[in-house]
Amino acid sequence: KAGVTQTPRYLIKTRGQQVTLSCSPISGHRSVSWYQQTPGQGLQFLFEYFSETQRNKGNFPGRFSGRQFSNSRSEMNVSTLELGDSALYLCASSLGPGQGRSAFFGQGTRLTVV
Amino acid sequence: KNEVEQSPQNLTAQEGEFITINCSYSVGISALHWLQQHPGGGIVSLFMLSSGKKKHGRLIATINIQEKHSSLHITASHPRDSAVYICAVWIIQGAQKLVFGQGTRLTINP
Numbered sequence: 001k002a003g004v005t006q007t008p009r010y011l012i013k014t015r016g017q018q019v020t021l022s023c024s025p026i027s028g029h030r031s032v033s034w035y036q037q038t039p040g041q042g043l044q045f046l047f048e049y050f051s052e053t054q055r056n057k058g059n060f061p062g063r064f065s066g067r068q069f070s071n072s073r074s075e076m077n078v079s080t081l082e083l084g085d086s087a088l089y090l091c092a093s094s095l096g097p098g099q100g101r102s103a104f105f106g107q108g109t110r111l112t113v114v
Numbered sequence: 115k116n117e118v119e120q121s122p123q124n125l126t127a128q129e130g131e132f133i134t135i136n137c138s139y140s141v142g143i144s145a146l147h148w149l150q151q152h153p154g155g156g157i158v159s160l161f162m163l164s165s166g167k168k169k170h171g172r173l174i175a176t177i178n179i180q181e182k183h184s185s186l187h188i189t190a191s192h193p194r195d196s197a198v199y200i201c202a203v204w205i206i207q208g209a210q211k212l213v214f215g216q217g218t219r220l221t222i223n224p
Binding site: 033035037042043044045056057058088090092103104105107108110 | 156212216
């Protein structure tokens with residue numbers, strides 16, 4: 001069974017640009033959640049999608065958005081990039097939403113904003 | 115104060131030693147995860163606990179809901195166990211959210 005696939009693995013963007021990251025979950029998994037990891041803040045929960053609906057959201061500004069498609073693939077978008085958005089963005093998939101379902105993580109997308 | 119606190123932040127041990135990493139939380143939770151992150155960023159979910167104890171190979175995780183505390187134990191530690199171990203909890207406060215500890219960097223020397 002293929003694991004969680006995130007693309008691209010590495011990305012360099014300029015301040016003010018926008019970026020879209022992609023996450024393909026494990027086949028059969030319908031829940032996708034996104035996380036940001038920085039050296040200063042550690043891992044932080046961004047949002048979770050299940051059946052194309054956002055179910056949970058962390059404390060991030062509206063510049064961070066996401067969506068999920070009918071095939072469960074998810075995209076995360078960050079608009080008007082700031083230097084502080086440089087981070088490792090991880091997604092995880094699970095069979096169902098939240099509440100401690102076993103989650104499988106992708107390798108992450110390392111975003112650098114210059 | 116962080117909602118999830120891990121200790122120690124850094125731990126260095128010799129191969130074969132018994133390792134304990136602790137996680138304390140201050141809010142009501144529905145479940146707790148232990149995650150392992152190797153250099154390069156890949157994260158593996160080791161355990162998901164809502165009560166009691168789980169064992170997988172040399173890894174054991176326990177949780178005490180009343181005391182709001184969980185421990186991750188590694189028996190017969192090996193250099194390949196060197197990684198950052200992260201505790202994460204699903205918080206039950208309005209909208210559910212996942213909150214992470216700051217991680218414990220474990221180094222096992224041969």
